[in-house]
Amino acid sequence: MEQVSKQAASAPRQTIRNRVAFLDKKTPVYASVLGILGILIVWELISRMELVPALYLPAPTAIVAMGWGMLTTGEIHQNLLASLYRIGAGYAIGASVGIIIGLLLGFFRWLDAVLTPVVFSIFPIPKIALLPLFIMWLGIGETPKVTLIAIGVFFPAVINTYAGVKNVDPILIKAAVTFGAKPFNVIRKVILPASLPMIFAGLKMSASISLLLLVTSEMIAANSGVGSMILRYGNLMMTMNLMVGVMLLSVLGLSFNRLLEWLERKLLPWK
Incomplete structure (x- = not known):
């Protein structure tokens, strides 16, 4: 009788575990690879069957062959290194x-009151619109491009970090201060670790923005770089070379x- 009652009690728990089991399933590593391969195969078939002219959509295998040729001549190295320097520094x-x-800004209230409105008022300005101004101020060279990328990365980073600090549990901060922690130690040991998820969200957003600003700035004011290479081959209608840059x-x-x-x-091992 006791065994039957135990089985009856464990039945609901087993049902719940079965319902949420799909949440614990891990996606196999090859799933992402299969998705990319599927797209490439369809692309290749469309090009080989000439459903779209090769001028507009060359086959992936042709793009890879062209890329290998550009790699052996050193053209890719030169442009890629220039782009990596700009995006890395910025x-x-x-x-x-x-x-x-x-x-x-998130920790000191007086800084929050003074500077946060300034940050949020400048943030909506399209950053690429500032490139001519940076060229006037900083001259023609690497400095205005790096500055433009840095400005574009700065705003998502500062806003997400600010939001992360504001979402830290005040009890943690008060407890640290109560035990004698100085402001710097509170920021380093309490606020920064608790804000890291939001900080990384801002860094990931900044990565795509930095890539966009890199290509745009290289198309406007550069003789080297992946963006400049794409624009040059686009003007010459050399689609395969252009697609190498896109890849x-x-x-x-x-x-x-x-x-x-x-x-x-x-x-963030705990995340």
Whole structure:
């Protein structure tokens, strides 16, 4: 009798576990690969069957062959290194300054009252519109492009960091202050770890923005870089060469995102 009652009691729990079992299932690694391969196969078939002229949509295999040729001549190295320098410097400067300012704005009320309205009033301005102004101020060269990327990265970083600080449980902050923690230690040991999920959300958003600003600035005011290469081949109607540049941007964006996800897993093991 007792065994029957135990089985009856465990039945609802087993039912609940069965209902939520799909939430614990992990997506296999090959699922993402299969999705990309599926798109490439369909693309290849469309091009091979000439449903779309090759001038407008060359086959992926033809693009890969063209890319290999451009790689052997050194053209890809030259343009990719120029783009990596610009986006790396701009992203590092904009993200680091944005995180620091966001932490300070969220922690110090007087800074919040003075500077937050300024940040939110400048944020909606399209950043690419500032490039001519930066060229006037900083001259023609790498500085205005790096500055433009840094400005574009700064705003998502500072706004998300600010939001993360504001969402920290006040009890944690008060407890740290009560036990004698100085403001710097409160920020470093309490606020920063608690704000990291929102900070990384801003960094991921900034990654796509930085890539967009990189390509746009290179198309407007550069003789090297992936964006400049795409514009040059587009003007010459050399679609396969142009698509090589587009593929490079896709790989660059994917690598950037994977790097941020790896850093997030290392810094937020509890998430």
